[in-house]
Amino acid sequence: MDTVIVLLTRDLRVHDHPALAEACARARWVVPLFVLDPGIDPRHRRGFLAETLRDLRSSLRDRGGDLIVRAGDPVTETVRLAGRIHATAVFTSADVSAYARRRERRLAEACAAHRLLLRLFPGVTVVPPDALRPVGGDHYRVFTPYWRAWSAMPRRPLLPPPDLVRLPPSIEPGEPPEAPTLPYGALPGGETAARWRLEHWLALGLAGYAEHHDDLSCARTSMLSPYLRFGCLSPAEVVARAADRPGGEAFTRQLCWRDFYHQVTLAFPDLPRRDYRSRDVDWTGDGEAAQAWRAGMTGVPIVDAGMRQLAAEGWMHNRARLITGSYLTKRLKVHWRIGGEHFADLLLDADIADNWGNWQWVAGTGNDTRPNRMLNPIRQAKKFDPTGDYVRRYVPELADVPAEAIHEPWRLPTAVPGYPAPIGGLDNG
Structure with missing residues (x-):
């Protein structure tokens, strides 16, 4: 092969990258391409993505190549670049979301029309x-x-990073997006980190x-x-x-x-939109209860701590995800799509399959074999935060409250002025 474009999507690394490794092994010229797609909003992940792209560019330059960055429709930009550099093939990693699969189908049609070989690789x-x-x-x-x-x-077999990435001459690399200041506690992006x-x-x-x-x-x-x-x-x-x-x-x-x-x-590519297994639940809408949950003001300390950790760090402990998700869907009867959308907005790791699969699992509409499972937040707090340290870290109003009181939230409003009473019918039962 003469020139191969490696279209990068959710595979922003040089180690164990099947598409990149195959291109470097078989082609004279290799063009790693990332397209900033206006159809995908990175939301609170912009800074992490920007750092990741800059780190990837550095790794590719260390190997003699570069990261080519474009903005627009990925299919259009890939084919346009292929025409300008006389590429003969496009390699990319296969993915599973409805959006990714539509992109792959469109890319296959465009490559066929322009006599480009398209190959899909594992790696996600x-x-x-x-x-x-x-x-x-x-x-x-x-x-x-x-x-x-x-x-x-x-x-x-695992694949080593390529020793050399040979980029064709006279190609304009383009610029990754600017990296905004990351919030306190946020993880740095990139393969090096x-x-x-x-x-x-x-x-x-x-x-x-x-x-x-x-x-x-x-x-x-x-x-x-x-x-x-x-x-x-x-x-x-x-x-x-x-x-x-x-x-x-x-x-x-x-x-x-x-x-x-x-x-x-x-x-089941509709996983983010409709029940995987219908349970005929009478869900409530996006009202005051959902807003209190988002704000970490439900009056249940372990739930509020999880939601505030999410807002502050773009990340949440998995046990806290289960507790907050179960509370929203099973106690407040708020639709799982409302919770999933909030997580998708804020989480650095908001992968479509994992985020929506987990939300449907906890709501009882997904792959849980016990769809009526409900996590009692008080029992969960006593078991997994027995000293109350996790709650105090993220709910400063309760910094001086002993664990016994944290585990009895129905008593907190009288002891901690301004902290709300629990919503959702939670009591000492």
Whole structure:
């Protein structure tokens, strides 16, 4: 091959990148391209994305190449660039959302019309979303059977970063977006930061994961999810390096959930919009209860702490996500789409498959085999934040309140002026 465009989407790295590695191995010239798509609003992830693109550009320049940045429709910009540089092929990573699949179909049509070879590669998940199917079905609907099949699935070999990326001469690189100032507590974007965090986690955090990952106050989680969402890390590499270490099986199981929801989304692309399994719930709308939940002013300290952590950091502990989601959908009866949209707006790691799969699971309309499951926020707080440290960190009004009172929120309004009484019928029962 003479010239290949590698269209980058959610695979913003150079390590273990099948599309980039194949292009560098087979083509004379390789053009890594990222298109700023006006159809995708990065929302609160703009700063993280900007840092990630600048870090990727640096990595590619270290290898003799560059990151080519354009703005507009990805299909139009890819074909336009291919014409200008006389490219013969487009390589890209396959994805599962309805938007990504429409983009792939349009790209296939445009490439065929312009006599360009189009190849789709793995890399967004550990196991390709269409690789595992149960007998008589198009996808797994229950996690445990999927976990067994996923665990037994042979893995593709991990790929080293290319030594050399040969960019054709006289190509205008374009500029990544400016990186706004990140809020306090926000994670830095990019593969360099991601790989540092991975090394730190494997050395110091993974061994205690099984025992402590639900402990809200000590935050013994990897915080790799934003880097996986943008493809700053290869999920296959993370699993390969973690699986056989102490704590690795429990951690790998959580990464399998990510693959599980991707194969669900591939089979049911309407996951963000309609019930995966209809439960005929009489949902309430986006009213005062939903607004109090967003603001972290429900009067339930563990819920309010989670929502304020989300607003401050663009991230939330997974146990807090379950607690806040269950409270919104099961206690307040607010539609899961309202909660999912708020998370999609603020979370750095708001992946379509994971975000909406988790929201439908917690609402009882998704893949949970116990759709009537309800997490009692008081019991959850006593179990996973027994000292109240997590609550005090994010709800400063309660900084001097003992844990016993934090775990009895119906008594707080008289002890802490200005803190609301619990909404949603929560009492000491």
